[in-house]
Every structure is written in structure tokens, then in C-alpha cells.
Amino acid sequence: MRDLEGLKRGFDVRAWLDDVGVTYATGGANTTQGWLNITCPFCPDHSNHLGINLKRKNFHCWLCGENGDALKLVRNMEGLPFALAVEWLEKFQSISAEKENEPALREYRNLLPNRAVALDGVLPAPVVRYLARRKFDKSTVTEYGLMWCGADGEYPLRLIIPVRVGGRVVTWQAADVTGMAKAKYVSCPNERSLLNIKDVVYGIDDVAVAPLVVVVEGVTDRWRVGRHRSVALFGKEASGAQLLMLHRGIRRDARVVVMLDADAHEYGVKLGEQLAGLRAVNGVVLLAESDPDGITTMEMEAVLKEVIER
Numbered sequence: 035m036r037d038l039e040g041l042k043r044g045f046d047v048r049a050w051l052d053d054v055g056v057t058y059a060t061g062g063a064n065t066t067q068g069w070l071n072i073t074c075p076f077c078p079d080h081s082n083h084l085g086i087n088l089k090r091k092n093f094h095c096w097l098c099g100e101n102g103d104a105l106k107l108v109r110n111m112e113g114l115p116f117a118l119a120v121e122w123l124e125k126f127q128s129i130s131a132e133k134e135n136e137p138a139l140r141e142y143r144n145l146l147p148n149r150a151v152a153l154d155g156v157l158p159a160p161v162v163r164y165l166a167r168r169k170f171d172k173s174t175v176t177e178y179g180l181m182w183c184g185a186d187g188e189y190p191l192r193l194i195i196p197v198r199v200g201g202r203v204v205t206w207q208a209a210d211v212t213g214m215a216k217a218k219y220v221s222c223p224n225e226r227s228l229l230n231i232k233d234v235v236y237g238i239d240d241v242a243v244a245p246l247v248v249v250v251e252g253v254t255d256r257w258r259v260g261r262h263r264s265v266a267l268f269g270k271e272a273s274g275a276q277l278l279m280l281h282r283g284i285r286r287d288a289r290v291v292v293m294l295d296a297d298a299h300e301y302g303v304k305l306g307e308q309l310a311g312l313r314a315v316n317g318v319v320l321l322a323e324s325d326p327d328g329i330t331t332m333e334m335e336a337v338l339k340e341v342i343e344r
Contacts, residue, residue: 038105041123045091045104050126054111058082064096075111076100114281115311121274145203145226146196148188150181158182160191164211169330174257183208189220195253197236199279204228207253207268219252221268233275236266238283246342247284248291248326249305251298255326258334259293270294270301277308291338293326 047070051058058070059082065071066085074084077098084095086107094101109119153161153175161182165172174180181194192208192215205227208220221231240262241247248264249272250256256266265283267276284290290309294302326334 038120038123041120041127042091042104044127045123046126047086047088047091047104050108050122053126056111058086074098074100112281118274118277118281118311121278125278145222145228146181146206147183147194147208149186150183150188150194153180153182158184160211161193164193164209167213168254168327170254170257177261178257191215192220195236197231197234198239199229199234201239202228204234205231207231209253231268232273233279235276235279235283236268237261238265238279241265241284241288243285244288245285246289246291246338248293248338249280249309250293250326251295252327255293255295258326258329258331259338260334263338270298272305272308280309289342293337295326296328 048058051070051072056072058072059065060070064082064085068089069085069087071082071085073079073082074095074097076084076095077100079095079097083097084093084100086093091104092102093104093107105116105119105123108114108122109116112119112122114122157165157172157175161175162172165174179196181196183189183192183194185191189208191212192210195207195209196203197205197207205222207222210218210220224230236253237256241264244263246263248259250259250264250266251270252268253266256264265280272280292302292306292309294305329337
């Protein structure tokens, strides 16, 4: 991570304001050369009295007198705790170099495994057996756009699970369907992915307008909960990039449920605290004693109904 003062100096104010949809003025009333002005979030300002110095990246409101640096402004306007606000400074740097904690898209034409094919029509017998063992319907294949590597594929006898962000496949995970492989899941190599697997949230595109979002560990946990009300982290802990994606991808009045596996209570508590600190959610419910993939769809509906009625 770069030093904090360097991050403040390199902060691209315009890019950040464009991203969050805040209108700014670079000329006209209340605006000085070398500054841009926005409506002050600290007072009942109606005429762009808060100025941001484009060189020093400090701000000052000429109406209420509130002032500070870029970090303070980001924390207050985005509702972020200190650590995530620092990562936000890293995300919007004017120097176009890849940052340590920023997931940067890379071009890779052969992202998907060799000989991976879409599953259309009659499903291969190993896939049918895999879904049946886990009590999933065959419609899971089409709903989540699953693919297949047969015996002659790069990842033999594995379901390929595409991971999309902004409608684009950025990485994938491959699930063994035989039950005999040493590694139950294999992820797309980092050098091959457009985004690293721990920089993305599986299903973030599908929950943009959901009033209830369940955060789970793995892909099959998400299938159990449902496509338009759950996301998966590919593990027990959320990376900084994943927390930021959750912050930006979940509607601000959504209720969030943390439902990790039964052996992950400590991680669930930590994740609940992290999510509760984000302005993007209005409540976090921790259900760390339930393993989503270990219960039936009917039992899942009962659990979520209880949460909604709390």
C-alpha cells in the first residue's frame, strides 16, 4: 500500500465525483480558479459553497467553515470507515498504475478453460448426478449459465461457473462433480482472470435492487438461497475489494443477512460488523449457525421468512 499522504495527493477528485454522481462546478459563482465546488454535505448549502482544491486535495466550505482533507471528505460523503476510505483513495488515483488493493481489469482472450462448453439440451450424466446429490434442480444450469469440461477438457469433469461483473465474465470457478478430486473447487488462475476471484462478489449484478441480500461463502450456497437475493464471497472472509463492491452494489436501504457455514461464527461476526459500518445497508442479521448448502430449499425459505419478520 502506498503512503497515506501520497494517496491524498494523487486522489482524482473529478473521477470520484463522477463515479458517485455528484455534480460539481469549475467556474461561476462561489468558484475560484484551481478549485471545484460542490454542494456542502455538512450544512444546508444550496449553492456549491464547498470548494475542493485540485492540487492540494483539501476542502473548505465558505458557508459553514467545515474543512479537511480528501480522506475526511470521502469518509463523510461515502459513509465509509477509515480502512475502506483509504482503499477508496487508492481506487481513484490520477496516476494510471495498478494499485495494490484495486482490482484492475486485464485483457485476456482465453479466459475460459479450453474445451469448456455451454450446457444446452441433455445434460451429461455426471452433471445430473452432481445436481441430484446436492438436491438442485436441472434449471440451476441455465439460471446460472453453467458450463462443462468433459474428460478431454482443460479441467476434466468439472462444472465451470462463470463469474460476471457488469454483465461481463471476469473469472470463473470449476467444481468437481465426481467427488474424487483432491481439490473440490479450482479457481481461474490470477494471471488469466480479468479480475482476481477474491476481488469480486459472485452475483453482485443480480442484487442491485434486492430489498434483502444474503451474503454466503460459496457458489452452491448462493444457488440454495436464490439468484436475486444472495451473493457469495468465495470464502469466509471478505477482502477490501469485495467490501467495496458490496458497498457500491447493494441498494442503500437493503437488509443484509450474513449466512456463513456453521464452523465460521467468528468470521460471520467480523463480516457483520464490517457490513454494518457501511452506509449501503440498514441492518445486518447474523446467521452463522446455518450452513446454506446443508439445508433444503424449503428450510431456507423458513429461515429467511423468520429474518424478514424480525
